[in-house]
Amino acid sequence: MRSDFTKSRVHGCIAAMHWLFATRLAAAICSMLALCAGPAVAAMAAAVQIAPVLADLFWHPEETYCRFVREDAPMPDPGKPETWRYVFVTDLVSDDLASTERGYIRLGGLLRELDFRWRRETEKGEVRRYRTFGTAPVTVDVDMHAGEGEKSKLGQTILVHYTGTIALTGRNLDVKIPFRGSCGNEPEKR
16 A cells, blocks of 8 residues: 555656756755655755756747847747747837836746846947846846947937847856847837
8 A cells, every 4th residue: 555655656756856857946846855755855955056047038029129049049030929039138118208128037937027237338339237036136247249230211220239148147157148139129110
């Protein structure tokens, strides 16, 4: 009797752990260890902080202001939803008085809105610093190297192409991810 119960519990735990590793949710892994192996193992797992993983997020291209993909990824096609994968996006919300640009990433399996901290111009473009909200924030530095731009019929720059890196630090993270993309209004939005 006990062996059937143990086998069932072990198989259930293995299936759950497979799903958890596939989605890389560190907090859920600790919870599953508490259920499967007991509190002593769960306490040891919680003591080892697992760094969250930066994953692609899905976003409609026409709803973005800045849209960056990994350096080796294809650029998304607005007509093909299966291609709408970005490593970092911003949206621009404005009225007649002010505008706000918010940044987003997918970190540790969660869509995270970022708190804008500062922007600094450089010889090659600009660096922006963001932070995740909550305890133990992750710092996100976006180093943007400006390339060619596109102008409107009135001669105003409406779209700038960028390459650069996204650096994440904090919570056991110290990674840089090369990207390419653009900020501004795509030509079909003119």
